[in-house]
Amino acid sequence: DVKVTQSSRYLVKRTGEKVFLECVQDMDHENMFWYRQDPGLGLRLIYFSYDVKMKEKGDIPEGYSVSREKKERFSLILESASTNQTSMYLCASAKGGSVTEAFFGQGTRLTVV
Amino acid sequence: AQSVAQPEDQVNVAEGNPLTVKCTYSVSGNPYLFWYVQYPNRGLQFLLKYITGDNLVKGSYGFEAEFNKSQTSFHLKKPSALVSDSALYFCAVRDGSSNTGKLIFGQGTTLQVKP
Numbered sequence: 001d002v003k004v005t006q007s008s009r010y011l012v013k014r015t016g017e018k019v020f021l022e023c024v025q026d027m028d029h030e031n032m033f034w035y036r037q038d039p040g041l042g043l044r045l046i047y048f049s050y051d052v053k054m055k056e057k058g059d060i061p062e063g064y065s066v067s068r069e070k071k072e073r074f075s076l077i078l079e080s081a082s083t084n085q086t087s088m089y090l091c092a093s094a095k096g097g098s099v100t101e102a103f104f105g106q107g108t109r110l111t112v113v
Numbered sequence: 114a115q116s117v118a119q120p121e122d123q124v125n126v127a128e129g130n131p132l133t134v135k136c137t138y139s140v141s142g143n144p145y146l147f148w149y150v151q152y153p154n155r156g157l158q159f160l161l162k163y164i165t166g167d168n169l170v171k172g173s174y175g176f177e178a179e180f181n182k183s184q185t186s187f188h189l190k191k192p193s194a195l196v197s198d199s200a201l202y203f204c205a206v207r208d209g210s211s212n213t214g215k216l217i218f219g220q221g222t223t224l225q226v227k228p
Contacts, residue, residue: 004156031214040122042220043157043203050214058215090156098145098207098214099164104156 003027006091006105013112019078021108023091029103030096032074034058034066037088037107049074050096081112115140117206117219125225126194134189134202134222142210146187148178151201151221160202163187164209174198194226 007022025032031050035043035058045058047066055066063085067075074093078085088109094102116139126132138144145164149157161172168180178189187204204219 031216033216035218040220042119043205043218045215045217048215056215059217092157092216094214094216096214098209098211101147101159101162102205102216103159104149106156 004091004093004103004105006089006108008108009106011108011110013078013081013110015082015112017078017081017112019081019110019112021076021078021089021091021110023074023076023093023105024072025074025093025103026072027093027095027103028071029093030071031094031102032068033092033094033102034064034074034076035090035092036060037090043090046076081110083112086110086112115206115208115215115217117204117217119202119204119219119222121222122220123223123225125227128196128226128228129193132191132194132198132224132226134204134224136187136189136204136219137185138187138204138206139185140206140208142208144185144187145207145209146178146180147205147207147216148172148176148187148189149203149205149218151203153200157203160189194224196226196228199224199226 033048049068091105092102148160
């Protein structure tokens with residue numbers, strides 16, 4: 001079974017802190033994604049990566065950056081956390097191309113105070 | 114640009130009745146379409162997908178979905194709803210003409226099945 005693991009289920013950070021959310025997958029997938037989930041807004045794509053060191057902005061990249069130095073790991077970075085970044089963050093991975101489904105981690109509930 | 118619309122925030126249905134959760138999409142190339150389900154405090158689980166071929170696709174837990182190219186729709190259906198089907202459902206699309214495989218989701222529809 002594909003496993004997508006997010007490093008934390010719950011995080012509480014202070015405004016202005018630099019925050020790292022880590023995601024690891026064990027199926028050698030080329031594509032990895034970061035979404036945030038907010039009530040009524042669904043899943044919004046922040047960034048995705050289609051290969052090591054390759055990334056593309058999603059619909060809401062402002063205030064975020066990403067890093068993919070190794071194929072199995074995709075990190076989301078909040079350069080200076082703000083209260084409006086309080087949300088559920090979901091990581092996903094998928095095989096290269098477009099025909100395959102994505103597999104999701106359990107999510108990280110981030111609260112910025 | 115890709116987009117997905119789920120026009121209903123919530124769908125209510127009685128147990129044993131058929132259910133439909135609606136989804137429409139917009140994509141410049143060939144649409145690859147997916148349905149996911151999310152139970153409380155859990156991650157998203159894949160239900161089914163349409164890539165090519167038969168417009169009616171079958172998936173997990175008795176769900177099926179019908180692809181309609183002219184209406185750009187991919188509605189999720191089940192002939193007889195169960196209380197345990199109550200959850201949050203998401204439709205998603207990937208552009209088949211894209212090399213990168215960007216995956217875009219709708220805003221989700223809450224399905225409430227009442228006994």
